[in-house]
Amino acid sequence: MIEFNVKSVFFASVLAAILLGCNSGEPSPSSRSKNLQKFVAVTQIVEHPSLDATRQGIQDELAAAGLKAGETLKWEWESAQGNPSTAAQIANKFVGENPDVIVAIATPSAxxxxxxxxxxxxxxxxVTDPIGxxxxxxxxxxxGLVTGVTDLSPINKQLDLIQEITPTVKRLGVIYNSGEANSVSLVDLLKIEATKRGLTVVETTANRSSDVATSARSLVGKVEAIYIPTDNTIVSALESVVQVGFDxxxxxxxGDTDSVKRGAMAGLSFNxxxxxxxxxxxxxxxxxxxNPGDIPVKSVEELQxxxxxxxxxxxxxxxxxFVLKKSHSNY
Incomplete structure (x- = not known):
């Protein structure tokens, strides 16, 4: 009889504790941490050094503020491998996961x-031209709920550099993906500024990385220099353009400094x-x-x-x- 009463008291105590926990309104420490953890989803149109460096900078800035991926921050990242259709699929997937913020690197993903x-x-x-x-x-x-950082290239200063190093250039070749809105905006700006300087811009397009080498070879005999804008498709296959330059x-x-490390002769741009x-x-x-809609779009001022x-x-x-003396790094 006594044994029964002891067991009854024990089970009653356990039941009371469970009910008290359920009614307290306080989640367990593990569930509280999970509920309060921020979720940032990052989509990137393609992998190449400039965009990868951008992603790393974002991650490091969040970590410096105490939001470390995999620890105090839920961080999800996906690359569209240069395919706008895949970028759309990633965007829809992220919306279904309902993150606190979606970070979109490069125009097609944005x-x-x-x-x-x-x-x-x-x-x-x-993103080169957020309005365009x-x-x-x-x-x-x-x-609305959108803001960000634009990387509009300093075209005038880049043309200054081209004319400082190769003053005899009169015909400047440019390779770009006509399907990328940012590239079209850049090439339009390039043509306007080049015309003011008496330069002729010779265009060729490549809408896939596999087409870049052929487009670069098509410029041989037509131009004295080639300019590669911050076009994700072309930059992803930069080495094929560099080889045409060598040959x-x-x-x-x-148009970006990371491409200089990969073989471009010179670049003046942002880090x-x-x-x-x-x-x-x-x-x-x-x-x-x-509210992101109240935050002005930022631009980058410092050049390298x-x-x-x-x-x-x-x-x-x-x-x-005199150009070497102005450079930040030589390879």
Whole structure:
């Protein structure tokens, strides 16, 4: 009889504790941590050094604020491998997962995300022309749930560099993907500014990475230099353009500095890791409760000049000493 009463008291105590826990309104420590963990989903149109550096900068900026991927932050990242249709699939997948913020790196991924993320903030990065890409209507007051960082290339300063190193160039070749809105905007701007300087821009397009080598070879005999804009398709196959430059003594200039490390002769642009860090700051603002539509679109001010002297020699060019003195790094 006593044994029965002891067991009854024990089970009653356990039941009471369970009921008390259920009615307290306080989640367990593990579930509380899980519920409060922020979720950032990152979509990137293709993998190449500039965009990868952007992504790393975002991740490091969040980590510096205490949001470490896999620990205090749920971080999901996917690449569309250069395919806009895949970018759309990724965007729809992320919307279904309902993250706190979607970060879209490069124009096609940003367009895909903004098109479907009606109630989820979207922060874009490395987008050349946010207005032309129809991501926002106003850079100062984006409105809605969208803002980000633009990487509009400093075309005038890049043309200055081309004319400083190769002053005899009159015909400048440019290879781009006509399906990328950012590239079309850049080439239009390039033609306007080049015309003012008496330069002729010779265009050729490649809408797939596998077409880049053929497009580069089509410029041989038509141009004295080649300029590669911040076009994701072309940059992903940069080495094939560089090889054409080597084989035909044609200097290859890049619209991004990471391409200089891969063989382009010279590049004046932003450090894309810094672009990522700046993007990460916007993500933190939104995670802390700010409305992205009230945050102005940011641009990058600081430029870096990189020179690849080995490539210059292979392309038959001697870099002037005054240009070398201005460069941040030589390869």
């Amino acid at each position: 367009q895909a995300s903004v098109a479907v993320a009606r109630n989820i903030p979207v922060i874009f990065s490395a 890409a129809k991501l926002v209507n106003n850079l100062e007051k984006p409105g 035909n003594d044609i200097p290859v200039y890049a 894309y890791y810094d672009v990522g860090r700046q993007t990460g700051k916007l993500v933190l603002q939104v995670l802390n409760g700010e 000049l990189l020179i690849n002297q080995k490539s210059a020699k292979e392309m038959g060019i001697k870099i002037p000493e």
